Amino acid sequence: GEQVEQLPSILRVQEGSSASINCSYEDSASNYFPWYKQEPGENPKLIIDIRSNMERKQIQELIVLLDKKAKRFSLHITDTQPGDSAMYFCAARQGTGSKLSFGKGAKLTVSP
Amino acid sequence: EAAVTQSPRSKVAVTGGKVTLSCHQTNNHDYMYWYRQDTGHGLRLIHYSYVADSTEKGDIPDGYKASRPSQENFSLILELASLSQTAVYFCASSDRGGQYFGPGTRLTVL
Numbered sequence: 001g002e003q004v005e006q007l008p009s010i011l012r013v014q015e016g017s018s019a020s021i022n023c024s025y026e027d028s029a030s031n032y033f034p035w036y037k038q039e040p041g042e043n044p045k046l047i048i049d050i051r052s053n054m055e056r057k058q059i060q061e062l063i064v065l066l067d068k069k070a071k072r073f074s075l076h077i078t079d080t081q082p083g084d085s086a087m088y089f090c091a092a093r094q095g096t097g098s099k100l101s102f103g104k105g106a107k108l109t110v111s112p
Numbered sequence: 113e114a115a116v117t118q119s120p121r122s123k124v125a126v127t128g129g130k131v132t133l134s135c136h137q138t139n140n141h142d143y144m145y146w147y148r149q150d151t152g153h154g155l156r157l158i159h160y161s162y163v164a165d166s167t168e169k170g171d172i173p174d175g176y177k178a179s180r181p182s183q184e185n186f187s188l189i190l191e192l193a194s195l196s197q198t199a200v201y202f203c204a205s206s207d208r209g210g211q212y213f214g215p216g217t218r219l220t221v222l
Contacts (some may be wrong), residue, residue: 034210044155046211104154
């Protein structure tokens, strides 16, 4: 199946700065890339996604970039707040079917 | 937002016992999934289904069975629970977009 690499696995930033998480995938047929936020003891929640016909998508402080040629996509959180502290997972879906392949996650800590 | 519920929310099972985890969704989604998450790790797909009465193997199906008796319900069955199956189990549902996760079931096998 699709392999998704996610880096870094841990990142720490100061409140008000930006945080970036990068993912790469192998299958050029992948066409849908969601991002999930998981707080301790909670379920993963879909926060933003991007389809292969787009290069950039923004929802408030969240920006997702997709580079299909490089098979990379990234999440950028601007003006981070302590409430952004969580695990973040990227995922990719292959062209057919509905299965998602998840990255191993990135633990973001935002310090006041 | 998608409504996915799971029961039980936590369970302690004995090694060799049978465990059934249940999932119910009210979103009219065709696809349902079972994942396990181990402490500090990502999500691994166990089984999934795209239509009632049919299930497919995911990436780590060994030791697990699944049942999809209706569009709304999807169960995960551990016939002979083992210590290595201690984990948090998440159910999810989707249409052709993002997957929406249930609250999870914390399973401890002793």
